[in-house]
Amino acid sequence: MTAQLSDKSVRGAVALRGARLSYGDRVLWDGLDLDVAPGEFVAVLGPNGSGKTSLMRVLLGLQPLSAGTVHVAGGNRRIGYIPQQRAVDSSLTLRGRDLVGFGLDGHEWGIGWRGRRARRAKVDEALAAVGATRYADEAVGLLSGGEQQRLRVAQALVGDPRVLLCDEPLLSLDIAHQRVVSDLIDRRRRAAGTAVLFVTHEINPVLPLVDRVLYLVDGRFRVGTPAEVMTSATLSALYRTNVEVVRVRDQIHVVGAQHVCEDEPHHVADED
């Protein structure tokens, strides 16, 4: 791990060097070195308030580091962002294709009248890639949570991102839809070499996809493969209490640390 982190010549999709984030006296994390290679899938785990969402904000350029450096390939315009599914007002005048279109150029000024034919082709392609063509013209608020999250994936991918930030995207989805959405993310990173940072309170739905884990607890953190990090010894050291990691078939269960797996998810925009 240390050898890999000290190698500064390798610039991956994401590189954090000696990153520190603190609010006043409270240090969320310090000395964080993290390189994420193109196509790599990194799960970001940890209890509430451990700075997972703040890490997202740092990578998105919404939050400056207190110390250290952050590098994101292609700048923050080449980041795709997938939030958790949330209820959408059924009366909202917004179709699936509009939601996806925002991922392409929603941040640009003007009306966007020029180049709308090319835009439509790109949006159609992104919709087809996630199997959302059938309901692309329906009101977003009338779609199921799983259908909405597929649109979210299309929205994040339509801008051809080099880095994909996922903030609890599987939350409130049933297992079948969790599979659909995580498979879409997996396919993308393998096909296009997009690096994935996946914030989650539940590692099991994505465990087969995870290359490495970043586990944050109270300013302490560990980076490594699931086999390295998700052990009783490592997590006990992180939580500074006796934590038992139990493997049941293909699943990992963490016992003993309250709120290890049950913490409340929150959102990049909620803190504004």
Place this chain on the structure above:
Amino acid sequence: MENFFDLSLTLDLLGYGFVRQMLIAGAVLGLVAGLLGPLVVTRKMAFAVHGTAELAFTGGAAALLVGVSVGYGALAGSVVAALLLGLLSRRDADRDSVIGAILAFGLGLGVLFLYLYKGRSANKFGLLTGQIVSVGSTDLWLLIGSSVAVLVVLALIYRPLHFASVDVAVATARGVPVRTLSVVFAVLVGVATALSVQVVGALLVLSLMITPAAAASRVTASPVKATVLAVVFAEVAVLLGILLSLAPGVPVSAFVTAVSFLIYLVCRAFGGTRSRAGV
């Protein structure tokens, strides 16, 4: 009452300059209100619009009292209101109560100003309910100039504003200046509201800004179609409302709101196509 729908009287009145000015003002307003409306509805700002209109009334009443153009007074009042309201985030749990508190105070002030005003009483009434004669040619140029300014700014910020209005989490993540846009938009709404006050009066601005957009949202999920429909509905309501009000000499707003509400009812009735029920 027998001249309620007197066609020849209506045609006669159309020959007057002030009536034509009113129609031009109405058409410009319909366009502005129709374009802003869908965003106002999406951002759930109906009550904020109402509050802004009440403060436009306060500004207008103050202008009457000191003897300057009502248009400028309404504009000043509603821009101040919009800035106040725009600084309150849509997430703020107490936004509604803050608007309520501000508008109640503003309305009270307006009542005081009107009480102190010793001029024509029709001017007082017109401020609340709209009056054909209240649009003079100076006001008309102010209205057209302000409308053009509103539309230019709206065109510049439309895409990120729309993004932030429907999808605030991802818009924030993509670097859209969500807070700034919401203040700018509140000011645009404030200007448009002040302009509407001159035609439909402070009490009934919602009939131009909210009702057409709400009606449009019942029949289409496409933001572009909803905007086009909202403009059409607002134009029909304001122009037909003005024409109908000519012969009986009833305040404009009575007919504008009636037409607007009728369109809304029809759209609600046919809006079932959007529902996914049974699919």
